[in-house]
Amino acid sequence: MRRFGIFTFLFALPLFLMAHGVSEVDQEILSKGGLLAYIRVGAGHMLTGYDHLLFLVGVIFYLSGFRDIVKFITVFTLGHSITLILGTYLGYSVNEHLIDAVIALSVIYKGFENLGGFERWLGVPSPNLLFMVFAFGLIHGLGLSTRLQSFDLGEGQLLAKVISFNIGIELGQVFALIPIVYVINSWKKQKSYDAFYLAANYYLLIAGVFLLVYQLSGYFSA
């Protein structure tokens, strides 16, 4: 029963936080607030952006030890910060559906890799994870940048606003990762961890495919 409670908490967390993710409200906050508003909206976006969180869940599953987690999350943060800041500052954006479809692919990729898909089904070793996390970080950052640019950022202080939004993203990421890391590490001590591992990673595959189909259908019907 306790395990089920933890289980529910981990995966339902974004559901409860999601109630805050209303674009019009975000725009109102950005329009009326200063740089702190950008931090707030950035944090809220990360907490309600379940594709980013699903990818991070996949990364955390693969890692063992606090040092590993810090290393990989730092690389992911570096990757998404580069494209978020540069993309927004230079006014470069991509189709929202297509970039989110690629982010969905990153979720599929992580589930597939965690299930040993490369070795088991393709007969090849997994690509270097650190490199892949950095590459997917760049893609997630471009998605975040496209999202930020969909708001009216008003006049002036563009770089400061982008950096504030990025700080919010990092704060949201840390806030979301704390319970995720706690739950996964706690479960590792349980006998049912193997079943949990398989269930969670097959779920990542299914959720990733669903998000991919959803974004592509949005792209082709737009």
Next chain:
Amino acid sequence: MKKQTILIVLGLLLSSHDMYFKPGAYFLEPNSAASIELYNGTFERSENTIDRNRMIDVSLVGGGKRLAVDSSQWKEVEGVTVLDFIAGDAGTWVAGLSTYPKNIELAANEFNEYLEHDGVLDMLVWREENGELNSDAIEKYSKHVKTIFQVGETLTDDWKTVLGYPIEFIPLENPYDLHSGHAMKVKLLWQGEPLANQLVYVGSEVESHDHGDGEAHSHEGTEAEADHEHDALQQLRTDAQGVVTFDISHQGVWYLRTIYMALSEEEGLTHESNWATLTFQVGDGHSHHATEVHEHDNEDVWGIPSYVYWVGSLLLLFGLFYWFNKRKG
């Protein structure tokens, strides 16, 4: 100076002779019955109606087409000239009206008073500096008004249509693509060219009742006026490119007014003025793709509420866990 500005602004609010196009509702449903009121007086109150034979042009622009308005579509209601029409297809529409010039003869003191009350300060200063304060005036004047309103949800580019009036405001952004907190830029054209360093007054009112229902409201009389709170008039100037910039500080109806007056070389005249106004409403903003489908928001996917997916996800996850756990056991 501050006191003088307050007096001028007060004068503009209470006793100017502007003309405004004021839609009964700035947000309309496609193909619904609608009306636009032509106020001649202040933004708050129309003092008299305008005869059809004074109108050179009355146009509705939408869907890339400019439609001439039939004079039979006008009526008078207690000092207000009202245009009834059927809103067209979804889009951002422009309505414009231009009047024939009329002449007015004023004694020097009346003319000075009018320049002060209506905010034609550059001409007043010129008269002071050139010792003309005691000169009577015969002025030719004409008025050119525009309004921008939104039909349905679709934003179109008709808002930037140049109607070709002697003087007219052209927004540089669709007002229905904006929301409060944005700095709006509007270009002022005189004979088709940007008019630099021209005094422009910007005012607004905060709506305390919903204009989003697509129905026309009457704004006549004191009852309707009590529904609005008016912000202080801003006195601004166009820059070298003829652009005036102001902050959209809140949602509601916004208006711009200017009077461009010059000395006249025409026989029998001393001055010529052209008056321009523009009205529009700022809502909650329709742009920035915020209303487009995005899976981060609390929106429905394929018409199914988000919570269904989340409950489904939990059930799927639990089902997978149960299955793998049982298989292992």
